[in-house]
Amino acid sequence: MLPTLIATDVDGTLLDGDEHVTARTRAAVRAAVDAGTHFVLATGRPPRWVPPVVEELGFAPMAVCANGAVIYDSATDRIVSARTLSAELLTTLADIATRVIPGAGLAVERVGRSAHDAATPQFVSSPGYEHAWLNPDNTEVSLEDLLSAPAVKLLIRKAGARSADMAAALAPHIGIEGDLTYSTNNGLIEVMPIGISKASGIEEVARPLGIAAEDAVTFGDMPNDVPMLRWAGLGVAMGNAHPDALAAANEVTTTNADDGVARVLERWWM
Structure with missing residues (x-):
């Protein structure tokens, strides 16, 4: 081939x-x-x-x-x-995440028209969110603001946890609302729109x-x-x-x- x-x-x-x-x-x-x-x-x-x-x-x-x-x-x-998660769905997912994984921090990724669209705050997080990477570029906002606009993905972060364990705990609750995945085992779960x-x-x-x-x-x-x-x-x-x-x-x-x-x-x- x-x-x-x-x-x-x-x-x-x-x-x-x-x-x-x-x-x-x-x-x-x-x-x-x-x-x-x-x-x-x-x-x-x-x-x-x-x-x-x-x-x-x-x-x-x-x-x-x-x-x-x-x-x-x-x-x-x-x-x-x-492809985005609606504000309504983000609110539902956030409620599930914080209930299933107490102490989890939340963040969302948004996009505008270009990679660095200044009109759209692109990575916003809840207060106290601990970044999983070495180059944090998040902007802290209130949880209400975080969930107020569509986003391409929701990030659920728990420092010290294993992503695989978090995914196993969340799957029974989030599986019908969004698709779960992870790209690091460093306590970070990403929730995508269904089918994406x-x-x-x-x-x-x-x-x-x-x-x-x-x-x-x-x-x-x-x-x-x-x-x-x-x-x-x-x-x-x-x-x-x-x-x-x-x-x-x-x-x-x-x-x-x-x-x-x-x-x-x-x-x-x-």
Whole structure:
């Protein structure tokens, strides 16, 4: 199979441990793109965290962001589409989250028309929210303000907890309201609109191009990558992947620190 579309997760997959695209991986991706293959980033990151990846790659691909809720054209800095949780649904989900996981902090991701749309506060959190990453860029607001506008995802954070345990506790209560996933086991759960995943986002990009799932190869390492690993004709898990991603994949490559993406792409384009 010569893939006509490559879709890859970013953190723990395309990027190495220092958040760089290695020279080998960059060369393999560019060889595929130069041959006419479509390349898509598929990430839990919001659009405003995509530009550093674009800089590492050396070109600006389409990006499926926020676990499939947002399609972002990084070449034109334009939000193409966004799927959101309504304010009413966010309120319901927040009530469930704080009841099932006492002490949990809440945050939401919103999008405007571009990656850094100043008219739209993009990452707002409840007072005292503890960021799961090292580069916090949240704005604290009241819980009422937090839930007052549609958002592409709700984040439920409990410092010191395991995301897998949180997901197991929340699933019986939230499963019919939103789709649960996580991209780190560091006490952070992400709630998406029902039916939204990286797979649905990639399909939204692929459909107008006439590309079917069987013509795609996807790469990932965490539970939020499982839908796209199952969707593609060839789903590849990284050697450092979570057990759920390993189980969903057709094959396993080496780790993100050992050019796992490049080693697969080089079969066809190097």
